[in-house]
Amino acid sequence: MGPGPINAHPRVLRAMSADLLGQFDPEMTGYMNQVMALYRPIFGTRNQWTMLVDGTARAGIEAALVSMVAPGDVVLVVNFGRFGLLLTEILTRIGAVIETVDAPWGEVVPLDRVAEAIARCHPKIVATIHGDTSTTMAQPLDGFGELCRQAGALSYVDATATIGGMELAADRWGVDVVTGGLQKCLGGPSGSAPITISDKAAEHIGRRRHVEQGIRRDDIADGQGPRIRSNYFDLAMVMDYWSDKRLNHHTEATSMLYAARECARIALGEGLEARYARHAAAGRAMAAGLRAMGLTVFGDDAYRMTNVTGVFIPKGVDGEAVRKAMREQFEIEIGTAFGPLQGRIWRIGAMGYNAMKHKVLLTLAALEACLRMEGFALPLGDAVPAALEAWCQDEQA
Amino acid sequence: MGPGPINAHPRVLRAMSADLLGQFDPEMTGYMNQVMALYRPIFGTRNQWTMLVDGTARAGIEAALVSMVAPGDVVLVVNFGRFGLLLTEILTRIGAVIETVDAPWGEVVPLDRVAEAIARCHPKIVATIHGDTSTTMAQPLDGFGELCRQAGALSYVDATATIGGMELAADRWGVDVVTGGLQKCLGGPSGSAPITISDKAAEHIGRRRHVEQGIRRDDIADGQGPRIRSNYFDLAMVMDYWSDKRLNHHTEATSMLYAARECARIALGEGLEARYARHAAAGRAMAAGLRAMGLTVFGDDAYRMTNVTGVFIPKGVDGEAVRKAMREQFEIEIGTAFGPLQGRIWRIGAMGYNAMKHKVLLTLAALEACLRMEGFALPLGDAVPAALEAWCQDEQA
Structure with a gap:
């Protein structure tokens, strides 16, 4: 991811x-x-x-x-x-x-x-x-x-x-x-x-x-x-x-x-419209889940890419330790950043074969667990339901 | 090939x-x-x-x-x-x-x-x-x-x-x-x-x-x-x-x-020495087979690559028709040539997974049949035994 x-x-x-x-x-x-x-x-x-x-x-x-x-x-x-x-x-x-x-x-x-x-x-x-x-x-x-x-x-x-x-x-x-x-x-x-x-x-x-x-x-x-x-x-x-x-x-x-x-x-075969909607749902769900954890999403919602979400590494949290725990405990990779954003944000993708509901939800659940293990105080259990709701937003509309 | x-x-x-x-x-x-x-x-x-x-x-x-x-x-x-x-x-x-x-x-x-x-x-x-x-x-x-x-x-x-x-x-x-x-x-x-x-x-x-x-x-x-x-x-x-x-x-x-x-x-895994010997055997066998058909191999034997053999297209034979018959009847590709050699020689490879005895022999047998169908008079049945003998040359030595 x-x-x-x-x-x-x-x-x-x-x-x-x-x-x-x-x-x-x-x-x-x-x-x-x-x-x-x-x-x-x-x-x-x-x-x-x-x-x-x-x-x-x-x-x-x-x-x-x-x-x-x-x-x-x-x-x-x-x-x-x-x-x-x-x-x-x-x-x-x-x-x-x-x-x-x-x-x-x-x-x-x-x-x-x-x-x-x-x-x-x-x-x-x-x-x-x-x-x-x-x-x-x-x-x-x-x-x-x-x-x-x-x-x-x-x-x-x-x-x-x-x-x-x-x-x-x-x-x-x-x-x-x-x-x-x-x-x-x-x-x-x-x-x-x-x-x-x-x-x-x-x-x-x-x-x-x-x-x-x-x-x-x-x-x-x-x-x-x-x-x-x-x-x-x-x-x-x-x-x-x-x-x-x-x-x-x-x-x-x-x-x-x-x-x-x-x-x-x-x-x-999937259809381009359906494919773009799937990526949009994944991006929406990821951002909603991260926000429900109390994290701050990077950049203006109006111009954000749907398939990769930047999120600020919270104060006091070792960003690399969280990335390592994600990879080693959950086999999930999340991205670091370059230049002026290095050490400030993680970049979490949901693209192609990975822009799937279960992968977004699993990533959020894993991140919540890793943040907690790193000692970061966050509301527990809110990310997944928020993401699920955001994923379904278009379907309900 | x-x-x-x-x-x-x-x-x-x-x-x-x-x-x-x-x-x-x-x-x-x-x-x-x-x-x-x-x-x-x-x-x-x-x-x-x-x-x-x-x-x-x-x-x-x-x-x-x-x-x-x-x-x-x-x-x-x-x-x-x-x-x-x-x-x-x-x-x-x-x-x-x-x-x-x-x-x-x-x-x-x-x-x-x-x-x-x-x-x-x-x-x-x-x-x-x-x-x-x-x-x-x-x-x-x-x-x-x-x-x-x-x-x-x-x-x-x-x-x-x-x-x-x-x-x-x-x-x-x-x-x-x-x-x-x-x-x-x-x-x-x-x-x-x-x-x-x-x-x-x-x-x-x-x-x-x-x-x-x-x-x-x-x-x-x-x-x-x-x-x-x-x-x-x-x-x-x-x-x-x-x-x-x-x-x-x-x-x-x-x-x-x-x-x-x-x-x-x-x-x-094969061993580099064994691999080079296999390519040399394939090149030797290909040249011997082509010569046994009465064809003329291109270039000086002392400097020829072991894995690709140039051979003159015999007079009166339509080189492209033979290549087409090889491909369409036998599913075997042989190469055309560039520059001053275009239309003058075919280039026949025997490399990597294709540098195998049976592939060399099958190619020669197919080429013989295609040349005959194109109306070229050649000694029949000599190419394969000549190639087989050349393949085994080192083993016998």
Whole structure:
């Protein structure tokens, strides 16, 4: 019950034990096409270029940025936590000119401040995070892409921590590139990064295409733009690989593709609306239970992610001792925190296969017991009923 | 029976269906330490820094090069096939000054020509491929590292196509950094890249360390060298993550780590000597069988890889029709080729779980039948006995 990685869905684990296929076997390329189709609704898009980057979620972020951004490009980062800082970190290495518009950890950046920042710095690309697990905040994105488009900028959003758990709406947001990962709300292992790319962004990236020697073909021309600084993360080549051209690039990570495919099949089988409602119920129940224990939930309820809840470590309690007791006595992991929140909050996830009523209730019961054993005085027995009531809130409404 | 990816060992497939663990769970970090220990003998090294890069084999190559090479550094590439070209491709994007010493596809580069090239261009790094599947040739590497060291250069070898199938001897070769992949002779899926780094290279890379904002710690100082151009492939950060510091970087790809661990356990359980002998027997048998059919094996026997065999497509035979018949009638994949060898040779693998007597014999029997059905006149029934005899050659000796 940490902020991810979390327990995978058993069907995903079983999917990875299927035997491998040749890279260009028609069965394999058929699965690749299925993955493209399966991830479109999950990203809320009709983008043709919806596929996988072979690496962890962070690989998806770097692939997006290094392919979109050329050295010297002005990039505006909408920054409200550790993963906003990660965007600036990656962009520094790419050689971008970085501007930021920031919110303190625990808040989000209002759209009018984004608009002001765009007007101030005329970025070529605007980049942000949907849900930043470091602060448990989710940046509202309706209208975000439109703001960027009006200013002639491409937009990028990393949705690793929300994909499959909170609604992604790449098309409605008007966002050009969105990336994710399997190891949070999709209930899979880390190691594959779903990505979607608008036609406009694909065209932009295609202008930087450079086919490597040894596999050049007369029918695929190089672009005239500055060469992408990475071969592995060159999304122009990755798109050629996922297209009917099937131009060889890396060797697709077959077992991870099976995992990504099964994650999406499970999500669509459940129904995205039902899945988002389940995560919302879990988040609501977790917060209600924690509050019933007398603890203080971190951050503004209006912008909190549904799938991870920050809670202040009460005064006088050794946060690490409680985490250790949770793990050793109950086999339940809860998360520590980064940066300014380190030692101040725990982060408790309820995502993917773990966003289930019984897991939320068991976690609260265990935490109550651990807090009591650590000598913290708290009302006993109130957390579980409060969580159960909050879980059922929508059903009763 | 292509040049990889190939069928995975069933134990590796089962290992991936184990449930996930938290990133810093002691059980997880214990597995990470085991992986470090397990891969040292496989690389033939005592290097402390022996670990995984989370991506396909190509990710391991890029991580090695982008971490070792700063823009403007002179790098000598010992190039004898498509993967040598890939090194130059990646280095171009890194901004290296590239020099090459080349052999035609099907040959290797003699060490004295490497020595001449080093003397000519004074490289900071010398990079090559151990076995280049595009040409089926294996570059001899005894003495290679020593040549580089004498000239004050670091050395790098990609051994993706040979790791677990032909002897790797990083320490005896004196090579600083060696990378691999699971999807060839280790009998696993693509998606995890084992790497080993000498202390000297680790120190060189450490001078470029830059810890990202949000997770900085007082006890970990940045280096003074030029910042590594990639965050994901920053081996200084990856080493900090795999060290006792456990400094957060990407989220380790847990299922792929299980796969990598199981690949190594299987290889060491079989015994590396026995494993290399098995691959050699398979390669010997495949070549003997192909020759008994009247076909011509590609390349010099003295330098051929043991685990993949190139064979000329006979005149008048439609190579793709034969490949299709092999796949559709026999469910056996054999490989096409790249660059100057495209349409001229097939590449037939026998690696990892597929380097087995019965698989070699079945492949030869099927190929004979397909060639006959394509109207090619060949001696019938000779390939299998010839292969069997060659397989047993060492046992009889």
